[in-house]
Structures are given as C-alpha cells and as structure tokens.
Amino acid sequence: MKRSMPRFCLSLSLSLVVALIAASPAFASLKIGTRAPDFTVPAARAGQVFTFSLAEALQRGPVVVYFYPAAFTSGCTVEAHDFAEAMNDFEALGATVIGVSHDAIDTLSKFSVSECRGKFPVAADVDQAVMKNYDSVLIRNPLLAERTSYVIAPDGTILAVYSNSDPSEHVGKMLAALKAWKAKSPVP
Template sequence: MRSGAAAFSVMLFPSVATDMARATSTAMVCKQRGPEMRFHLAAMALVTMFLAAPADAALKTGAAAPEFSARASLGGKEFDFSLADALKKGPVVLYFYPAAFTRGCTLEAHLFAEAMDEFAAQGASVIGMSGDDIETLNRFSTSECRGKFPVASDADRKIMQAYDAVMPHRPEYANRISYVIAPDGRVILEHTSPDAHGHVEKTLEAVKKWKSGQAN
C-alpha cells in the first residue's frame, strides 16, 4: 500500500522524481543494506523509470479535436464551456491535469495564470480539465488559477477518454497533457509530460507560430 501511494505521489509531484533518483543512487553504493531496504530502493527506481517515459497521447498534430461541452468555473463562477464556441474566437489551449490543489497542478495553474496576457495577445484562450467536481474547481479557479482562465470538470472522464488523456494505471485521474487546437478544430500541438514545467512554454510557442502563419 505504501509503495502504491508513493508512486502516485511522485506522478502528481514530478519534481520528487529527481530527489528519489538521487537518493537511490547514493544508497546503492552502500554495501550493507537489508532486503527490505533493497526492495524499497528497487521500487523507487521503477517509479523514476516510469516517469521518465510518459505515455504518448493518441491525438497528434493534424488530428480532429473531439467536440465537447463541460461545466466550468472562472473565478468561482460556474458556466457551460463549449469548445465549438471558444474556437470561433481563436485557438484554444486545452490542458489536462491530474487533480486540483496538488503540488504539480497548482504550479501549472500558476504558470498559466501568469502567461494569460501573452495568450490573449495571440487571440488564444486557455481551459484546464480534470476529474475534480465543480465545487472543488470553484475554489481552485479562484485561488490557484487566480481568476485568469477557466477550469472544467470531467467527472465522468468521457472527455479525458476522447482525448486519450487518462493517466496510465490510475484511470480516475487525467494525465498531464496539453493540446493546442486551431479554430478549424485541428490539433496543432500535443505535449505530454508529467513535469508541470514546459506546458506553458510549448503551448504559447505553438499559438505564436499559428498566428504568424495566419499573417503570411
């Protein structure tokens, strides 16, 4: 039970993987370790290996993004989000994350909130998606998203499944995957990484590239 909990914690908090790998390397140079210690070290090494090779998403560049509507929250205020309606205004950054108020997901929300002016300057909108209930997201959208962008509830996991964004081995959670969807409904970027860092940079870069192409 403890090993399973540790593995899941690292998946949600990817920065822990580096510390675990370092601790494993240091401990293994010691000559005298009991069998229980060796077991835990092996388990940690496997977790680190798992994190280093995230599952690929099925939706690749050029694929048609599945249409969806979902209950969402912006600054604690609920509304019905429609991908089709959002695409009428410009490209949409749709990012999936495991769970509100966990370390990595909170960091990612902060990073997107800080970059919202840049996305808006490119005519793009952002929406986060998780399996959290809407009551939780009302709080998350206010405190961690800072009222800058909405987060939607996918409690039945149907949208996660449509976007192949279900976390391997923990299907009740979303994997950390970001998509950029052009106004024509086509995926122009897919970025899969358990590390919260990089998702804003990759999606913003794709949006800028798309806008530059429209100007030419």
C-alpha cells in the same frame, strides 16, 4: 548454476523493461493535424460556474486545452499559476485557455479563484469522457488525467500536443506553438 544464470538475467531484463515502461510518461495519441473532439462541460472561472463549449470558444480563436491530474496538488497548482501568469500572452495571441480534470465543479470553483487567480476557467470532467476522447487518462491511476496540453486551431484541428508529468514546460510549449501558428496565419 549455468542454467539459473540465464533465467536470472532474463528475469532481471524483463523486470527492467517493465519498470521503464511503468516509469515513462504516456504519450497522447491524438496527432497534430487531426480533428479535436468537441466537448461541452461544466466549468468555473473566478468562482463562477458556467458551461464551456469548445465549439463556441473556437469561434473566437485558438484554444489551449490542458489536462491535469487533480486540483490543489503540488504540480497542478504550479501549472495553474504558470497559466495564470501567462494569460496576457495567450490573450495577445487570441487564445482561450481551459484546464480539465476529473474534479467536481465545487472543488474547481475554489481552484479557479485561488490557483487560477480568476484568469482562466477549469472544467469538470467527472465522467472522464473528455479525458478519454483526448487520450489523456493517466495509465498508472485511471481516475486521473495525464498532464497533457493541446493547442487547437479555430478550424478544430490539433496544432500541438505536449505530454509530460513535469508541469514546468507546458505553458512555454503552448505559447511557442501559438506563436508559430500565428506567424503562418494570414493577417485578417
């Protein structure tokens, strides 16, 4: 009995550690101050399909790139609504917003109308190249994106990173990072 007790405790402890790791969100490995990987992808805004280029968007100002698991799911719909409602604030800070998922462009064209309300584009990363470059692949389901948001400065460096499966704070965190950056930036 004494010999089985330590094994049981060890087994229980190991099970607990594995469960905690599996339940905890993955954190983006791209660090603040590093160069953001460039990308060009098919995107849709207000149902219109076009090609989105990060390099071109950065010429106009900072860019918020947010990754989300899948269009038309509950959390992703909430997050799209939140970004749509805050677009005036993002635009006032000179920022472009783009959502990125693995969804096909046809699906995203519909999502851009109904859930993004035509206010910002969503991009199709069907081959997951962008998700992988930004370390935003969901560990427990590698076909999906981890809910991670980045603010990228016009010079291409990462200003802020926020990774959390709960969509409720992504918009606020990205706006706060942009405001802090704007406060430190020289006036044009």
